[in-house]
Amino acid sequence: MAHANTAAHNENDNDYVRIFDTTLRDGEQSPGCTMNVEEKIALARQLERLNVDIIEAGFAVSSPGDFESVNRVAQALTEPIVLSLSRTQEGDVDAALRAVDKAKHPGIHIFIATSEIHLKYKLNMNREDVLDAATWAVTRAKKHLDYIEFSCEDASRSDWDYMVDVCSEVIRAGATVINLPDTTGHAIPEEFGRMFAYMREKVPGADKVIWSAHCHNDLGLAVANSLAAVRNGARQIECTINGIGERAGNCSLEEVVMAMKTRRDLMGVGSRINTRQIYPASRLLSQVIGQSVPANKPIVGDNAFAHEAGIHQDGVLKYKLTYEIMKPEDIGIPSNKLVLGKHSGRHAFTNRLKELGVDIDDVDVNKSFAEFKELCDKKKIVYDDDILALVTESARRTIDHFELIDLKVGSSSRSTPHAEVTLRVEGKECSAEGEGDGMVDACYKAIYKIAAINPALERYAVKAITGGTDALGEVSCMIRENGVTVAGQGAHSDIVMASALALVNALNRLKARKHAPLKPTSDVR
Ligand code: KIV
Ligand code: ZN
Numbered sequence: 067m068a069h070a071n072t073a074a075h076n077e078n079d080n081d082y083v084r085i086f087d088t089t090l091r092d093g094e095q096s097p098g099c100t101m102n103v104e105e106k107i108a109l110a111r112q113l114e115r116l117n118v119d120i121i122e123a124g125f126a127v128s129s130p131g132d133f134e135s136v137n138r139v140a141q142a143l144t145e146p147i148v149l150s151l152s153r154t155q156e157g158d159v160d161a162a163l164r165a166v167d168k169a170k171h172p173g174i175h176i177f178i179a180t181s182e183i184h185l186k187y188k189l190n191m192n193r194e195d196v197l198d199a200a201t202w203a204v205t206r207a208k209k210h211l212d213y214i215e216f217s218c219e220d221a222s223r224s225d226w227d228y229m230v231d232v233c234s235e236v237i238r239a240g241a242t243v244i245n246l247p248d249t250t251g252h253a254i255p256e257e258f259g260r261m262f263a264y265m266r267e268k269v270p271g272a273d274k275v276i277w278s279a280h281c282h283n284d285l286g287l288a289v290a291n292s293l294a295a296v297r298n299g300a301r302q303i304e305c306t307i308n309g310i311g312e313r314a315g316n317c318s319l320e321e322v323v324m325a326m327k328t329r330r331d332l333m334g335v336g337s338r339i340n341t342r343q344i345y346p347a348s349r350l351l352s353q354v355i356g357q358s359v360p361a362n363k364p365i366v367g368d369n370a371f372a373h374e375a376g377i378h379q380d381g382v383l384k385y386k387l388t389y390e391i392m393k394p395e396d397i398g399i400p401s402n403k404l405v406l407g408k409h410s411g412r413h414a415f416t417n418r419l420k421e422l423g424v425d426i427d428d429v430d431v432n433k434s435f436a437e438f439k440e441l442c443d444k445k446k447i448v449y450d451d452d453i454l455a456l457v458t459e460s461a462r463r464t465i466d467h468f469e470l471i472d473l474k475v476g477s478s479s480r481s482t483p484h485a486e487v488t489l490r491v492e493g494k495e496c497s498a499e500g501e502g503d504g505m506v507d508a509c510y511k512a513i514y515k516i517a518a519i520n521p522a523l524e525r526y527a528v529k530a531i532t533g534g535t536d537a538l539g540e541v542s543c544m545i546r547e548n549g550v551t552v553a554g555q556g557a558h559s560d561i562v563m564a565s566a567l568a569l570v571n572a573l574n575r576l577k578a579r580k581h582a583p584l585k586p587t588s589d590v591r
Contacts, residue, residue, distance in 0.1 A: 083326060084119040084302040085319065085337050086278065089351065090139065091122040091151055092316050093306035098525075098544045098553040099355045102578045103135050108428055110139040110148075112350050113307075115423065116343040118146055118319075120302075122175060126150040126165035127158045133165050140169035147213055149173035154203035163210050173213035175245075176203045180229050181220035193228055201235045208240030217280065221246035222253040226261060230268045237271040243302060244275050248291055251284025251314060259294035266299045278302035281317045283309060288317035293325060296333060303337075307351045308359055308366065320344045320365040320397070328392055345398040346423025346454075353458035356542045356553030356571065358529055365397060398423055400450030408442035415453075422454055429457050441538070444559050452538045455557040467577045468517065470570050471495060475505040475562050485509040487566065489516050506565045513569050521547035521576075528561055541568040545576070552576045 090106050093099060101109065106123070113121055123139040124132040140148040148169040150162035154176060166172035178189075178200050185191055191199070200216065207214050216236040218229050233244050246265065248258060262279070266272045279295035279302070281288035292303045309318030323344070326336045348366040352359055361368040371394045381388035406418055412435050419426055419434075434457045441456060442448055469490040477483035485508035488497040500511030506526075514520055525544035541564040544553045552575040556567025 080301055081335065082301070083296055083335050083337050084276065084278075085323065085339055086120040086122065086280075086302055086304040087113050087116075087118040087306065087319060088122040088280075088304050088316065089113070089306040089310065089319075090135070091124050092280075092304075092312060093310040093351075094124070095312050096310050096315065098357065098551045099310055100552060100575065101354055102575065103131070103138055105354045106135045107138055107142050108425075109307075109347075109350060109354060110143055111425055111428070112343065112347045112423070114143050114145055115340065115425070116347050117338055117340045119338065120147045120149065120173065122151060122304075123148050124150060124165075125152075127152065127161040133161060136162075136165035137168070140166045140172065144170050147171040147173045149175050149213070149215065151175045151177065152203070152207075154178045154199040156206070159203050159206050163207060166211075171213070172211055173215065174207050174211055175215040175217065176200070176207060176241075177217035177219050177245075177247075178203075179219035179249075180224040180232055182225070183223065184220050197232050197235055200232055201239045204236045204239040204241050212240075212242065214241045215243035215245055215278065216241040217245040217247055219247060220249040222248040222258060222261065223250065226264050227268075229265060233265060233269045234271065237269065237275055242275055243278055244269075245278035245280050245302070245304065246295075247280035247304075248282055248288075249280075251282035251288065253281070253287065253291050254285075255287060255290045255294035258291040259298040262295045262298035262300050276301050278304060279317075280304035282312060283314040283316065283318075286314070288315070289321045289325060292317045292322050293333070296326070296335065301335075307347050308357075308363070310351070310355070310357075318364070320348060324365050324392060324397070327396075341396050342398040343423055345400070349454050350458065353455070353555055356544070356555035356568065358527065358540065358542055365392075366399075370394075371399065400454075406438070406442075406448055406453070408439065410442075418450070418453060419457060422450055424454070424457055441559065455538050455540055458557075467492070468570050468573050470563075470566055472497075473509060473563060473566050475509060477505050477508075483508045485512045485562075487512040487516065489513065489570065491516065505562050509562055509566050510569055513566065513573070517573050519547055519573075519576075521545035524551065525553075526565075528564070539564045541565045543568045543572055545569070545572050547576060550576065 094101055110121055123136040126133045126136045136150045148166055150165045152158040152162035152174055162174045178196055204214055204216055218224055218232060262277060277300045279292045279300045281291040303322055305317040305319040305322055307319050309315040323337050323339045326333050330336050345366060359366050364370060378389045415435050415438055416431055437456055471490050472488040474486040482501045483505045485500050488495055496516045498512040498515035500508045502508035502511050524546050527542050529540045538557050538559055539561045540557045542555045552572050554568045554572025556564045556571055558564040558567060
């Protein structure tokens, strides 16, 4: 079977829309969405299962950690093109090239701003300097690589005729993809579409390259703008899972892909995404960054396929298509039926994991199976979502620096809530006590004592993954320490335990960022 991505490497194939995923780069730029290398590799593998054509794995020059991520992702994947972002400076281009040099299909994404406002206030460069810098960088990269994307940053606020000059030159220098971003989320679909039509008409060599749209969602129009670009000849969309990204986020992959699939009648083209991997990808990202998806989020939100109104329920029961324009199974949404119980064997459990899109090579199946059995003892009904939460929780704990060993909490209406926590830190058990406004507060204070930090708790949210008081609870939290924001997530049938796991997960991320001197204190009881 020819792999779906084969054509992505042929720049002239015009009959489908390439999906360029930037979850690991633009997505990671949003507050609290930082990921460590292992998490990026796990996500990149899921993006490969999703069949994305291109993965932007990071911005190699920005930090040694980013360089390593791009480099490791590039080596871990075989199908998609893997590229790094790069400004037009020599150091950037060389770092990006080095980071992807072991990729099966390497690429580079070079950008420079073209709008007057960016030239004057940010770059302090004139139009000629920018044109020269762009051409220089593309020429340098072309000596080493074929696949070169060039972006006119802030294209939607740039002078179209100036962009014609820049694009013509970079195409002559060897760019194979031209990306026109709506960097500030300022565009309206009709004008954004016209910009693509204009550029494709005026730029010499326009038919030799792929035109790409990269939209931000500040006005809630990122998907609409991307579709308008496609209607005007763009054949690549840059997007992120769950729409994460700078400020209000990027164009959401699941929304734009399903819009093209559902309205293929109007669009005339579609993507090559394996849509059944969308929901597992959304869940995995949500677990990794510790941010749940809002219930009303299109495609992957909890309510996306829930019919509440009596008239709707009646209609759906009579004939699904009365109110459903897509099938949940096409997105890989688990049916949430009772799938497994305490009598289920390891084989059935492993099969279920595979059906849920989990790569069992990434999971300690024995450990997860033992935890599943424990959960069956505590909980009458175990749903698919419980299983997903359980394996990602288990995967999270295998890379931990801090590990939760024990938690005791006590509270009554007459006494102050109190917690005793024991963590393993660098192989040594450390315990502390805390008191607080509630049991979670007490527990967090004890954990802060052990880690010797006092971060601001910027967000704390609890979600019951499935129904019932015995449901697994998923807690996500976000802490800020020394200007660094990290998120954490934990799942457990006990909410205080889930809260402690979420905080410990966040501390491990903070530790991985190496910004905070998270030295274990000795026993601080
Ligand atoms: O939004 C933007 O303009 C970008 C570029 C680097 C492509 O992310
Ligand atoms: Zn962007």
